[in-house]
Amino acid sequence: MRVFVTGASGWIGSAAVDELLAAGHEVTGLARSEASATALTAKGVHVRRGDLDDLGSIRAGAEAAEAVLHLANKHDFSNPAASNAAERGAVQTIGDTLVGSDRPFLFASGVAIPNLGRAITENDAYPFHGPDAPRGGSENLALEFVERGVRTVCLRFAPTVHGFNDHGFVAALAAIARDKGVSGYVANGDNRWPAVHRSDAGRLVARGLETAPAGTILHAVAEEGITTREIAEAIGRAFSLPVASIAPEDAQEHFGWLGGFFGMDVTATSILTRELTGWAPTGPGLIEDIDAGAYSALAAVTE
Incomplete structure (x- = not known):
């Protein structure tokens, strides 16, 4: 085709x-x-x-x-x-x-x-x-x-959508954490992101x-949904940074344009997609990717 x-x-x-x-x-x-x-x-x-x-x-x-x-x-x-x-x-x-x-x-x-x-x-x-x-x-x-x-x-x-050489949201969060000297999450970090x-x-x-x-x-x-606190903790491990809660009213100042997104609670399923297409994800999970150095490797290349 x-x-x-x-x-x-x-x-x-x-x-x-x-x-x-x-x-x-x-x-x-x-x-x-x-x-x-x-x-x-x-x-x-x-x-x-x-x-x-x-x-x-x-x-x-x-x-x-x-x-x-x-x-x-x-x-x-x-x-x-x-x-x-x-x-x-x-x-x-x-x-x-x-x-x-x-x-x-x-x-x-x-x-x-x-x-x-x-x-x-x-x-x-x-x-x-x-x-x-x-x-x-x-x-x-x-x-x-x-x-x-x-x-x-x-x-x-x-x-x-994560992996080595990703320049998306998680890469931006990692860059913010390195710039601020702390890996942050909004409020108690219970809000979730699918990946x-x-x-x-x-x-x-x-x-x-x-x-x-x-x-x-x-x-x-x-x-379906990884808590933003888990994401922040993984970024903290990757760069040996402390992890801290950022008050919702300070999220925009701390995270910039990403503040509104990182404070959202979004979960999603793919059950119907898998049934219809036979698709079955086999790649590593987001936390596994961060722990494997996907984002710290990118930072080293761009320095």
């Missing part, structure tokens, strides 16, 4: 591309830089130059493909409006291009649904609609294309492409 992938050289995208290639698919990746293009070419991936603001390139990539994986996101937490607008524009463009084709359109979303009071499942609808909503309301926008002849599949990733290893996330993307019917929501979640 000819598959067009945005975010093909990214953290999750590169793992997904490896799985697609191993399964015999022909992959074209969107690359915004020469370095990304070179890395993709070395893998045997065709390259289409462009970024999330280049809707013409995204449209052309979707037109030429038999399936589309949209895994890119600006993740600009200093300007969320720009990130949301780019995400919505890309989803709208891909969906419009695939209308009436019954071609697969898999896209990245997240499991954070606020104030649910229980673990999030694949049957829970996102409450975010419209361009001003988080991620530009892109999950609900993409799912609207099911009725227009697109095999849309939503990939909800855990907030922590999944990068290799498992990549395998689920490939399985979803091959098995998931239109309108399916898949959860890339291996661990």
